[in-house]
Amino acid sequence: EEGAFGSAILSSAEKARSSSTPDIALHRSKGLPFRERLAIAQHTCTPSRVEKLIAPIFTKLSERWTSLDEAIRDMDAHEVTAAEVELTGMIVSARTEKVAKVKEKVKREKLVGAFKAKAADLQDELLLLEDVFMVGLTVLNEQMIEMMMATFVYPLLLQPLVLFSQRYTSVVENRGPSALNPLHTTFSHPFVPGYTGNYNEAQARLAAVGGPAKTALFTTAAVFQLLTNPPLLRLMFTALLHPISPDSSTVPTVRSTLQVATVDVHGRGTIRVDNPAEGDVVPDSRSSYPFGTNEINRRSSASPRTTNDADEESEVCVFVLAPALAEVLEYRGQDYDVIARTRPNAYRHALFQCVGLLPEEFALVRSLAVCTVDAAMARLDPKLASDLLFGVDLKTFADDMPMDERNL
Numbered sequence: 001e002e003g004a005f006g007s008a009i010l011s012s013a014e015k016a017r018s019s020s021t022p023d024i025a026l027h028r029s030k031g032l033p034f035r036e037r038l039a040i041a042q043h044t045c046t047p048s049r050v051e052k053l054i055a056p057i058f059t060k061l062s063e064r065w066t067s068l069d070e071a072i073r074d075m076d077a078h079e080v081t082a083a084e085v086e087l088t089g090m091i092v093s094a095r096t097e098k099v100a101k102v103k104e105k106v107k108r109e110k111l112v113g114a115f116k117a118k119a120a121d122l123q124d125e126l127l128l129l130e131d132v133f134m135v136g137l138t139v140l141n142e143q144m145i146e147m148m149m150a151t152f153v154y155p156l157l158l159q160p161l162v163l164f165s166q167r168y169t170s171v172v173e174n175r176g177p178s179a180l181n182p183l184h185t186t187f188s189h190p191f192v193p194g195y196t197g198n199y200n201e202a203q204a205r206l207a208a209v210g211g212p213a214k215t216a217l218f219t220t221a222a223v224f225q226l227l228t229n230p231p232l233l234r235l236m237f238t239a240l241l242h243p244i245s246p247d248s249s250t251v252p253t254v255r256s257t258l259q260v261a262t263v264d265v266h267g268r269g270t271i272r273v274d275n276p277a278e279g280d281v282v283p284d285s286r287s288s289y290p291f292g293t294n295e296i297n298r299r300s301s302a303s304p305r306t307t308n309d310a311d312e313e314s315e316v317c318v319f320v321l322a323p324a325l326a327e328v329l330e331y332r333g334q335d336y337d338v339i340a341r342t343r344p345n346a347y348r349h350a351l352f353q354c355v356g357l358l359p360e361e362f363a364l365v366r367s368l369a370v371c372t373v374d375a376a377m378a379r380l381d382p383k384l385a386s387d388l389l390f391g392v393d394l395k396t397f398a399d400d401m402p403m404d405e406r407n408l
Contacts, residue, residue, distance in 0.1 A: 034269065034270075037271060038260065038261055038269075038271060041137055041139075041260045041261075041271050042258070042260050044137065044140060045137055045139040045140045045143070045258060045260050046258065046315055047143060047258070047315050047316070047317055047318075048315060050140060050143045050144070050147075051147075053132075054132070054143070054144055054147055055147070057125065057128060057129055057132070058147060058148065058151045058152050060125050061122070061125045061126070061129070061152055062151070062152065062156065064118065064121050064122040064125050065122065065152075065156050065215060065219060067118045067121065067122075068115070068118040068119060068121075068122055068215050068218070068219070069211050069212055069215040070118075071111070071114050071115040071118045071119075072115065072211045072214050072215055072218075073207070073211040074111050074114070075111045075112070075115060076207060076210065076211060077207075078107060078108060078111055119218070119222075122219065122222065123222055123226060126222060126223060126226045126227060127226060129144075129148075129227065130226060130227050130228065130229075132144065133227065133228070133229045133232070134228075136273045136274045136276075137260075137271070137272070137273060137274075138272040138273060138274055138289060139258065139259065139260050139272060139317075141229060141231070141232075141274065141289065142289045142290070142291055142292075142317070142319070142322070143317060145229075145231065145232050145235065145289070145291075145322050146291065146318075146319050146320070146321060146322040148232070149235070149239075149321040149322055149325070150320070150321055153236065153239065154239075154321065156215075156216060156219070157216045157219055157220045157223070158216070158239060158240065158347045160209065160212035160213050160215070160216040161213055161216055161217070161347055161350035161351055161354065162346050162347060162350045163209045163212070163213070164206070164209040164210060164212070164213035164350065164354070164365075165346075165349065165350035165353050165354075167205070167206055167208075167209045168206060168209075168353070168358070210362075210365065213354070213365060214364065214365060214368055217354070217365070217368035217369055217371070217372045218368055220236075220240065220372050220375075220376075221368070221371050221372045221374075221375040221376075223236065224236065224372075224375040224376050224378070224379050225375050225379075229274075230282045230283070230285075231287070231288040231289050231326075233282050233379050233380065234282060234286065234288060234329055234380070234384075235288065235322065235325045235326065235329060236376070237376050237379075237380055237385070237388060238325050238328050238329045238388060239325055239347065240347055240348065240351060240372075240376060241345075241348050241351070241373070241376060241388060241389050242328055242329070242345055242348065242388050242389075242391070243344065243345055243348065243390075243391035243394055244328060244339070244342040244343065244344060244345055244391070244394065245328070245342060245343060245344070245345040245346065245347065245348075246321070246324035246325060246327070246328060246341065246342055247341055247342055247343045250340075250341045251320055251321070251324045251341070252320075252324075253318060253319075253320050254291060254292040254293060254318070254319040254320070254323050255292065255316045255317070255318055255319075256292030256293075256294070256316065256317045256319070257316060257317070258315065258316075258317060259272070259294070260272060281378075281379065281380065281381055282379055282380045282381060282384070283381055283384075284381035284383050284384045285381075285384070286329050286330045286384070287330075288326040288329060288330065289322070289326070291319040291322045291323040291326060292317050292318075292319045292323065293323055324341075327341075328342060329388070331393055332393050333392075333393035333394065351369055351372070351373070354366060354368075354369035355369045355370055355373060377389075
């Protein structure tokens, strides 16, 4: 059947090549004049059209993420059930034991197959997003990154890690009256040897956040492995692993007019496009997109409205998360105002808790966390990754401060 299916594909491909479709000489066709190309880019990058184009992709990504989360929860529930059967000794005969093992194997294979299918669907959506990024229109990519941060990265990739960390910490610290005596708190921890309570009950208290945390870690690793846009990967790395994070209470809203065209070094008009990526590793550079911070097209909220077009205000590009992350990424240890607008990175803390502080019962979470860190480190230049990860610029900032003001 596989051979017949492959033959059918090859036959279809040959028919397609023989039909009246563009041939290999298409790349030698004459390009459109600059005016037409600029009009197309302007039409494509208008914020309302970008939203109609990109919002369905992120909606579908959210749906794929939820489906993957359900598959992971099903596998977790199956593991708990299998462990309970083994511990309680419900198998009473050799024949019953053999039948039960066969059923358990079939059930497990079905669950693993469902997980792989859901994971493949999620990866397909990420590859579709990659195709849009590869178009290379800078203004389009700026808006995509802002939308991705607001609708996908923070709510589905980062926040589940913090929720898992908080719930795990609450389970660890919820020791009842024995918490008054530090000498007796060790054995009240449900995930250390000597615990005499109901382990499954403690595990159940974390089930609601354990599945989303695993899904978030798996998806984050997939993002670093499948997407190639350098500014996006730098900002993702900053959001996840930089020691400081933008403070949501102080993040300003940046509004800017659409600026699709620019002037090159020769003084000629050109469309703002990305430089083609070279290799699999993001270069050692902290450059990112302006995200509306250029003075030439930046518009503050207090700026008067123009009357050229009644709909112009709705076509203003709005950025919140992306420029704040870019500010942290580009920080070189010289601006105290940047430090004042940030706070310790809770997402980094939660990730490293998953890497090194979880007990053996959460080996899968730990493995996924290690894979996520490895995927992130592998995509950036080693020096850039280490500088961001270890906060080298924060140390430079602290070293430059007077001794009596060092409070970092």
